[in-house]
Amino acid sequence: MNDIFATLESEVRSYSRTWPTVFDRAGGSYLYDEDGTGYLDFFAGAGALNYGHNNPLLKRKLIEYIERDGVTHGLDQSTVAKRAFLETFRDNVLEPRGLNYKVQFPGPTGTNSVESALKLVRKITGRESIISFTNAFHGMTLGSLSVTGNSMKRGGAGIPLVHATPMPYDDYFDGQVPDFLYFEKMLEDSGSGLNEPAAVIVETLQGEGGINSSRPAWLRGLYELCQKHGMLMIVDDVQMGCGRTGPFFSFEEAGIQPDIVCLSKSIGGYGLPLALTLIKPEHDVWEPGEHNGTFRGNNPAFVTATEALKQYWADDSLEKSTIAKGERVGEVLEELAAKYGAVAKGRGLARGLGFEDTDVAGKVSKAAFDRKLLVETSGPSSEVIKIMPPLTVSDDELEQGLQIIRDSVHSVLA
Amino acid sequence: MNDIFATLESEVRSYSRTWPTVFDRAGGSYLYDEDGTGYLDFFAGAGALNYGHNNPLLKRKLIEYIERDGVTHGLDQSTVAKRAFLETFRDNVLEPRGLNYKVQFPGPTGTNSVESALKLVRKITGRESIISFTNAFHGMTLGSLSVTGNSMKRGGAGIPLVHATPMPYDDYFDGQVPDFLYFEKMLEDSGSGLNEPAAVIVETLQGEGGINSSRPAWLRGLYELCQKHGMLMIVDDVQMGCGRTGPFFSFEEAGIQPDIVCLSKSIGGYGLPLALTLIKPEHDVWEPGEHNGTFRGNNPAFVTATEALKQYWADDSLEKSTIAKGERVGEVLEELAAKYGAVAKGRGLARGLGFEDTDVAGKVSKAAFDRKLLVETSGPSSEVIKIMPPLTVSDDELEQGLQIIRDSVHSVLA
Amino acid sequence: MNDIFATLESEVRSYSRTWPTVFDRAGGSYLYDEDGTGYLDFFAGAGALNYGHNNPLLKRKLIEYIERDGVTHGLDQSTVAKRAFLETFRDNVLEPRGLNYKVQFPGPTGTNSVESALKLVRKITGRESIISFTNAFHGMTLGSLSVTGNSMKRGGAGIPLVHATPMPYDDYFDGQVPDFLYFEKMLEDSGSGLNEPAAVIVETLQGEGGINSSRPAWLRGLYELCQKHGMLMIVDDVQMGCGRTGPFFSFEEAGIQPDIVCLSKSIGGYGLPLALTLIKPEHDVWEPGEHNGTFRGNNPAFVTATEALKQYWADDSLEKSTIAKGERVGEVLEELAAKYGAVAKGRGLARGLGFEDTDVAGKVSKAAFDRKLLVETSGPSSEVIKIMPPLTVSDDELEQGLQIIRDSVHSVLA
Amino acid sequence: MNDIFATLESEVRSYSRTWPTVFDRAGGSYLYDEDGTGYLDFFAGAGALNYGHNNPLLKRKLIEYIERDGVTHGLDQSTVAKRAFLETFRDNVLEPRGLNYKVQFPGPTGTNSVESALKLVRKITGRESIISFTNAFHGMTLGSLSVTGNSMKRGGAGIPLVHATPMPYDDYFDGQVPDFLYFEKMLEDSGSGLNEPAAVIVETLQGEGGINSSRPAWLRGLYELCQKHGMLMIVDDVQMGCGRTGPFFSFEEAGIQPDIVCLSKSIGGYGLPLALTLIKPEHDVWEPGEHNGTFRGNNPAFVTATEALKQYWADDSLEKSTIAKGERVGEVLEELAAKYGAVAKGRGLARGLGFEDTDVAGKVSKAAFDRKLLVETSGPSSEVIKIMPPLTVSDDELEQGLQIIRDSVHSVLA
Numbered sequence A, B, C, D: 001m002n003d004i005f006a007t008l009e010s011e012v013r014s015y016s017r018t019w020p021t022v023f024d025r026a027g028g029s030y031l032y033d034e035d036g037t038g039y040l041d042f043f044a045g046a047g048a049l050n051y052g053h054n055n056p057l058l059k060r061k062l063i064e065y066i067e068r069d070g071v072t073h074g075l076d077q078s079t080v081a082k083r084a085f086l087e088t089f090r091d092n093v094l095e096p097r098g099l100n101y102k103v104q105f106p107g108p109t110g111t112n113s114v115e116s117a118l119k120l121v122r123k124i125t126g127r128e129s130i131i132s133f134t135n136a137f138h139g140m141t142l143g144s145l146s147v148t149g150n151s152m153k154r155g156g157a158g159i160p161l162v163h164a165t166p167m168p169y170d171d172y173f174d175g176q177v178p179d180f181l182y183f184e185k186m187l188e189d190s191g192s193g194l195n196e197p198a199a200v201i202v203e204t205l206q207g208e209g210g211i212n213s214s215r216p217a218w219l220r221g222l223y224e225l226c227q228k229h230g231m232l233m234i235v236d237d238v239q240m241g242c243g244r245t246g247p248f249f250s251f252e253e254a255g256i257q258p259d260i261v262c263l264s265k266s267i268g269g270y271g272l273p274l275a276l277t278l279i280k281p282e283h284d285v286w287e288p289g290e291h292n293g294t295f296r297g298n299n300p301a302f303v304t305a306t307e308a309l310k311q312y313w314a315d316d317s318l319e320k321s322t323i324a325k326g327e328r329v330g331e332v333l334e335e336l337a338a339k340y341g342a343v344a345k346g347r348g349l350a351r352g353l354g355f356e357d358t359d360v361a362g363k364v365s366k367a368a369f370d371r372k373l374l375v376e377t378s379g380p381s382s383e384v385i386k387i388m389p390p391l392t393v394s395d396d397e398l399e400q401g402l403q404i405i406r407d408s409v410h411s412v413l414a
Helices: A002-006 A056-067 A078-095 A110-125 A142-146 A151-155 A181-188 A215-229 A299-312 A319-338 A361-368 A395-413 B003-008 B056-067 B080-097 B109-125 B142-146 B151-155 B181-186 B218-228 B297-312 B315-339 B359-372 B393-411 C002-007 C056-067 C080-097 C110-125 C142-146 C150-157 C181-188 C216-228 C299-312 C317-340 C360-372 C395-413 D003-006 D056-067 D080-097 D110-125 D142-146 D149-154 D183-187 D216-228 D301-311 D317-340 D358-371 D393-411
Strands: A023-027 A032-033 A037-042 A100-104 A131-132 A166-169 A197-202 A230-235 A260-263 A275-278 A343-347 A350-354 A375-377 A384-387 B025-029 B030-033 B038-041 B101-105 B129-133 B164-167 B195-201 B232-237 B260-263 B276-279 B343-347 B350-354 B377-378 B384-387 C023-027 C030-033 C038-041 C103-106 C129-134 C164-167 C197-202 C232-236 C262-265 C276-279 C343-347 C350-354 C376-378 C384-387 D021-029 D030-033 D040-041 D102-104 D131-134 D163-167 D197-202 D231-235 D260-263 D277-278 D343-345 D350-354 D377-378 D385-389
Touching: A002 B080, A037 A395, A056 B056, A078 A299, A078 B195, A110 A142, A110 A197, A110 A230, A110 A260, A110 A275, A142 B142, A181 A215, A197 A215, A215 A230, A230 D030, A319 A343, A319 A350, A319 A395, A361 A375, A361 A384, A361 A395, A384 A395, B038 B218, B038 B393, B056 B297, B080 B297, B109 B142, B109 B195, B109 B232, B109 B260, B109 B276, B181 B218, B195 B218, B218 B232, B315 B343, B315 B350, B315 B393, B350 D056, B359 B377, B359 B384, B359 B393, B384 B393, C038 C395, C056 C299, C080 C299, C080 D003, C110 C142, C110 C197, C110 C232, C110 C262, C110 C276, C142 D142, C181 C216, C197 C216, C216 C232, C232 C350, C317 C343, C317 C350, C317 C395, C360 C376, C360 C384, C360 C395, C384 C395, D040 D393, D056 D301, D080 D301, D110 D142, D110 D197, D110 D231, D110 D260, D110 D277, D183 D216, D197 D216, D216 D231, D317 D343, D317 D350, D317 D393, D358 D377, D358 D385, D385 D393
Parallel strands: A131 A166, A131 A197, A197 A230, A230 A260, B129 B164, B129 B195, B195 B232, B232 B260, C129 C164, C129 C197, C197 C232, C232 C262, D131 D163, D131 D197, D197 D231, D231 D260
Antiparallel strands: A023 A032, A032 A037, A100 A275, A260 A275, A343 A350, A350 A384, A375 A384, B025 B030, B030 B038, B101 B276, B260 B276, B343 B350, B350 B384, B377 B384, C023 C030, C030 C038, C103 C276, C262 C276, C343 C350, C350 C384, C376 C384, D021 D030, D030 D040, D102 D277, D260 D277, D343 D350, D350 D385, D377 D385
């Protein structure tokens, strides 16, 4: 069937192995393969499709823009589409939350944003070292990889990844150790041997790392530690921003204002490549052109991004529905956790079910695919079922998907 | 006019300063600002728009695809659109040239491709060091930046960039020194102190570096040196591939088959983000998922990429017209060079005019903008006018643009 | 008085500022300045003078050797003096303790030995990363500095020190955290982001770090952790070996056999530069000449080293007297600790008194110098009085020195 | 015979394999093995024995000092012996040459001095990168190794050595390329990719690298290049200083005053470990104690060093005799070079004879040993006979040694 993928595409391909079919069309919560079989999608482009596949509201604007020959490729030139995006981002995202950030377009992917953030904090502070967290995932380019935890991915670098030190993420020791005991002692002790950090980079909820959610109090503690020790705080909201956990930014509940925020994935709205680096104005010390990139001005993505902000972030209805749907998912996961000795994880619509036996999650994912549901695994040993439907999933679709998850887990463990 | 750009966009913005207007629409060789003023575009998205803005042939296919709800975001899942692209790339690009490469989709930008290439050569060889060339440009993420020459860009890294050693590019010493004298001696002398290189990474024509063209004989010499000393050869064809110098790949004239080739920019055809890493089959040692990325499967870009290959690379007519147009540009540049003591540079439709006085090129670019022509500068001191019209530029547009260049140079130097 | 030191010697000079006089002669536990004033020396060359100054037993052999024109400088040639040393080291040190080590002469200082150890563990394992410990001190050359904790010393490197990760030393959290909780979790979690370590390097008692003594059980736990995770264990016994804590090696009490042991300072016996790297035979994978150095064969030091081993390590009398004297020092320090709210630290004749107020120890050292006793401070904030008399100190000298310490502390704090 | 060396000493041992006997006594130009066989020493402790073995003038002072219980081990305390050394160094070395340097005692070996120099230039300039030269040798600790050329030694580091870039040494291209063409272009071109260097480190004559002598004009050119581009100049005079090439410092003929000079080996006079780092006063920016070391104050070595300066550097007689003897050696080497198609190399009493066939020099060294002459090989492939007798060698001894060299070469090549 997919001969040319096997013969011509590199061995690095991965999801095409997990879901061995050839997809053709998509809409809302569904992907359809070339035979017309529909798959309920609880993966949502790894968080890039919070508003569903080919969202018709955005699609209309996108086609209009293309039809009227709006600028497609714009480097970082000023365009009408970019202006509309900036205005809408200011009006619907920043101002209502009392946030004050300059916006950088660092290249159209999450790792571009992370790389720009790392460069900037080093420039601001004159220090090299970054604090990352256990099981963090920030991307595959060399800078981002150095703050990523996964040893297989790190091994791919081919050179020592050395300018970052990992610290334990929230609850890494199951409550045995007070928050930041280790980190703070290392910072305060001038003989600790810890290189003075420029910044910490943190996900408020680790998606790839196993759906590990941090508590607001932990994030606040981290923010205070940063301020006390002259470290900047980067929140990588590439996967968990744009409403995935409920609020637009995943850090809102903690009441903090990170120095730098990385956004990508769903910021484009329609699954088109786009990324933003948000920078507190006092930290915007870039020279013109000091960081650039060919596709930083992906104007069709500005158009769909703008419309997504208008449609979904003019009020708090999406946030509320995400939280409600997330709670419903949580209930089912708790039920499964209790029944099968697993652990229910996550918040909002970033949810997971973790198993002691590291073979289970993969089998459940496969069983779900057989039942026409796409769910992925995550965690260092792929031991967690990762459940991330589009935020626009209907209640019926949600229940349907949850039932497949129940059945799939049952088929594996019963 | 562009208030929000100044207040909300980061100081890193650059082209919006060079061309201080707000663009709205585009078509073929023209960009139009929001007042309807048309600008003849001899910049072509830094090489991302070889087929012009909003090419109608590609546009039709793109809209059709969006209309019928083809998969937009596909990670690295198999899709119908990706299959069509792979088949067309094989049929119209690889097979006619007798090339045998596996195709990796490393993330949708040039720097993603370069990062994947660097990781792969290190994995293959078990060595860390890379040989780059003077005035190379490969991208802004940490791995790519380490093989980039420009000191301002390098400074942005904030950490020492240390795993690469620069070697002199072709004709770096104006013929005073035999090719590879230095490089080869360093390789052969076990006491030279040069770390054993995993690979060389080279552009056959340096765009950002100042439109420095290498001779086919030099490239062949480099290829032979690589084979003799167990180094892999990466050609970064991000800017110069897809026909910019005439043939599809810029290295075809040299008759070599690099181990790895990086493609991006115009491969998507329509200015949409897409990148490829081509890998000789014996070097495709990736583990599944060892390098990944959210936007590696940008399906709308597959659609326009496929159509571009069908429209422009089914025969050699584009290659021939590019060479012819390039020669025409070359004539005018030689004329200007002779008149003003400048240097005409480049080949195909990647052309440049270099000035001793490093202030001139910037002034010419400004004078051209005043005359409604977009041309950029390049080179370490921005001392070269960089002339890269769409390959689809008409003869009339070409002559019109060349006349503006003549006038602009005259206005600055006369 | 010491004009030429101020005008000609570099600003880096340090002890000459602490003890501002010009020393001329020395004997046993005393240094005499050029005015003939005697100073009781409870510093002992930072551990290089365990057998006292100009020990007459060794002096006799040294003069005999020089008189008879024994080889002075011998690179790593075989010499009669080296043979005698190797035989005696085998007979009096290795065999009685059931230890089996190959002996490398890596250059005549502690940091040479540490550098050779770090190179060797990287060669053996093919890994780059080293685990060091908080408040470790291993030397001033670049490799050793990278595993040293002190931030002022580290800052002197002028480049990022990146191939080591510090872990908490024994009792770093005052018993709040189980031993190795953090370290072991980081090793076991493939997503922790910790680079796989080649080795740990540890002092069993940190001298420069503030007289921090580790428990035998902690060392055993560390040794087991190393074996479990394929890390080698380097014990840096440069300051604490040669009987400073009682037994010849400071790790004997723990009952472990480290993979590599670094010795220097008192191994030469008479204060002459000499260093050894002890290597388990299966790890002796050096190529001939892969690590070399001009002064690795300091033959006069072999002579005094041999005689020291014969005089002091043919039986366990020195070990016993050191432990007894150490206990006497401990009693006095406990008495002072109780009286002044300080902390008594250390074991054997490596003892310390730590103060909360980081100004106190420096003042006590100065007060002691005024009373003709040399004691240094240590710890990250120089907050600990470091008490290290020669092991050959007489009971009278010991009591005299302890009385001066009492008086000095009293003069500062009363 | 030397059982214990084979069983107990590490495989890293090297010279003991080259000269397989056990040495016992030494005097002047001779080493004697335990059977009483005398070997004429044209190696001189790799340059550590410029005044011969156990020089009686120095021996007398050394024994007197030990007999009268002069301070042996002095860290960096002020001592009478150190004062005498500093005064004599000022009076007999610095002042007569119009040189103004502060003196650091960085630890007693050459590599300690090099490490201190590298740290200091990085601190002064705030830059990380160092320029080294092809076939340089600076030592085995990590910093020094990174500026050393030999690939076998570099491989021993076990981590990438990355903060230095090698440049071609004088005449590296046999006159095909103007001096500094490459280096200067890389410095001047802001797009070259060369990290801005803190300093260059250079030997004026490379001993280990194959007795490669640089011309005074080349050194002056390098010095001027340093001044023009804000780089500091470190001369590593560890092996070639103290009169080896004639004048006390090997750079005197070039008429330059390097920013930092590294001295060790023969500075102690008697083969005892001692090293100096000379620093122009304006560069002496060390914090007290920022670089330290246990054996930096080796007082017996101060005594012999002082006496050596008094005996040999109160006038220019040694310099003159070294030059004369060197010329005599040169004549013989030229004669051999002409006869056997070899290359005569070096200046002063650092001389070499290089062979195309890389097996020859090793065989000659062995043939010489059979004839009771010690000569070593050097160069990246050990292709050069390295001839470095003590500067105090008598004319008879010199002729005798040269005759053995003639015979040995003849025995190998005839």
